[in-house]
Amino acid sequence: MEHLNFEFGPFERRVPLKAPLIVGVVGSGNLEALLEPADLGGRVRFDVSTSIKGFAPTWSAVLRDVAERLGCGDLRVSINDAGATPAVVVLRMRQAQAAIEAGE
Amino acid sequence: MSAGTSYRESTARERIARFFDAGSLEEWLPPSARLSSPHLPALGLPVAFDDGVVVGAATLLGHRVLFAVQEPAFMGGAVGEVHGAKLTGLLRRALTDRPDGVVLMFDTGGVRLHEANAGLIAISEIQRALFDARRAGVPVVLVAAGANGCYGGLSIVGRSADAIVMTEEGRLSVSGPEVIESQHGVEEFDARDRALVWRTMGGKHRWLIGEADALVDDAFGPLREATVRALATPVPIDLATVRAAHRALERRLRRFGAMDDAVEIWRELGLEDPEGVPMAEVAALVARADTIREHGRG
Numbered sequence: 556m557e558h559l560n561f562e563f564g565p566f567e568r569r570v571p572l573k574a575p576l577i578v579g580v581v582g583s584g585n586l587e588a589l590l591e592p593a594d595l596g597g598r599v600r601f602d603v604s605t606s607i608k609g610f611a612p613t614w615s616a617v618l619r620d621v622a623e624r625l626g627c628g629d630l631r632v633s634i635n636d637a638g639a640t641p642a643v644v645v646l647r648m649r650q651a652q653a654a655i656e657a658g659e
Numbered sequence: 660m661s662a663g664t665s666y667r668e669s670t671a672r673e674r675i676a677r678f679f680d681a682g683s684l685e686e687w688l689p690p691s692a693r694l695s696s697p698h699l700p701a702l703g704l705p706v707a708f709d710d711g712v713v714v715g716a717a718t719l720l721g722h723r724v725l726f727a728v729q730e731p732a733f734m735g736g737a738v739g740e741v742h743g744a745k746l747t748g749l750l751r752r753a754l755t756d757r758p759d760g761v762v763l764m765f766d767t768g769g770v771r772l773h774e775a776n777a778g779l780i781a782i783s784e785i786q787r788a789l790f791d792a793r794r795a796g797v798p799v800v801l802v803a804a805g806a807n808g809c810y811g812g813l814s815i816v817g818r819s820a821d822a823i824v825m826t827e828e829g830r831l832s833v834s835g836p837e838v839i840e841s842q843h844g845v846e847e848f849d850a851r852d853r854a855l856v857w858r859t860m861g862g863k864h865r866w867l868i869g870e871a872d873a874l875v876d877d878a879f880g881p882l883r884e885a886t887v888r889a890l891a892t893p894v895p896i897d898l899a900t901v902r903a904a905h906r907a908l909e910r911r912l913r914r915f916g917a918m919d920d921a922v923e924i925w926r927e928l929g930l931e932d933p934e935g936v937p938m939a940e941v942a943a944l945v946a947r948a949d950t951i952r953e954h955g956r957g
Contacts, residue, residue, distance in 0.1 A: 556700055575689065575691035577672070577708065580670055580671075580707070580733055581733045591691060604706070606704060633708070
């Protein structure tokens with residue numbers, strides 16, 4: 556297992572999330588992401604636990620893009636990863652973004 | 660069928676959202692509680708925040724139920740220590756909450772081998788809690804309609820429920836196809852022969868020999884309605900029920916014990932065109948076989 560942490564921001568807007576939100580499942584080639592509002596001074600924090608070691612630079616690049624697309628802070632994202640490709644990571648985070656914007 | 664309408668193709672959380680009444684859901688020990696497996700990290704395996712099972716309370720067509728729904732994609736729905744404790748706790752909660760029933764949606768290979776001792780102990784605890792709930796008058800219904808089937812220790816737990824609702828895609832058996840083949844050889848059971856697997860363990864056969872109580876299409880509407888009907892007809896958990904089940908097993912053994920294949924059993928039941936059963940529409944099969952099928956309750 557590899558545990559990675561990344562922080563991006565700060566962003567002016569606070570994430571409009573009232574309750575924790577979960578997307579995805581921990582199946583082969585997939586991941587789950589738990590999104591929770593948190594007081595992080597406007598920053599977004601990602602805590603990644605992955606079964607695939609050695610991809611920290613890729614995670615950093617993909618999640619930086621995710622955070623900037625999301626454009627809001629005070630958000631903690633916890634990820635359990637079972638070997639998702641960068642495309643799957645992005646799709647899951649867009650799913651989360653869509654759920655946030657739909658007010659779920 | 661698309662993921663929108665097929666139970667089999669849906670995740671646990673999609674199943675919950677589509678199965679129970681909208682707005683009625685309350686989840687206990689949700690992902691944010693981070694109650695994950697303590698064993699998997701030591702083996703270098705990722706955990707899930709809910710350990711692969713969602714438990715809570717909801718209403719189903721207005722009936723107040725407790726539910727447990729396994730996530731099929733996480734470790735094949737297998738039972739680990741935390742996963743099992745959530746199932747046990749839910750069934751014990753039925754003793755104090757006194758809901759109209761407990762709905763168990765199993766989609767599992769059985770015990771999680773990575774934490775096998777804890778998982779096996781959990782199975783016995785779940786079984787005891789299920790009997791306690793039934794004895795207290797709370798009916799328990801198993802929905803076995805997932806892609807993993809319902810195998811191993813949880814198949815025994817499932818058969819201890821008041822009723823079992825299945826689809827033809829669902830499977831129910833103690834040992835899975837690969838286990839039987841590895842123990843007894845490919846001549847005994849060819850696990851790659853999918854037609855053999857389904858006519859031996861699939862929903863149609865389980866319903867025809869009386870182990871499943873309802874057989875419906877793989878869609879949420881029929882599954883919901885069959886589950887509510889099952890909740891309304893609890894089976895007393897007493898000596899008379901056990902004796903009736905033993906009589907049913909004796910009759911089955913007498914009628915079918917010498918047979919090698921499900922098709923022979925279907926012919927013995929009096930089904931016309933037994934070879935056509937696997938291709939038959941569920942509603943048509945139910946209509947022509949409900950009066951001649953075996954009934955496991957005696």
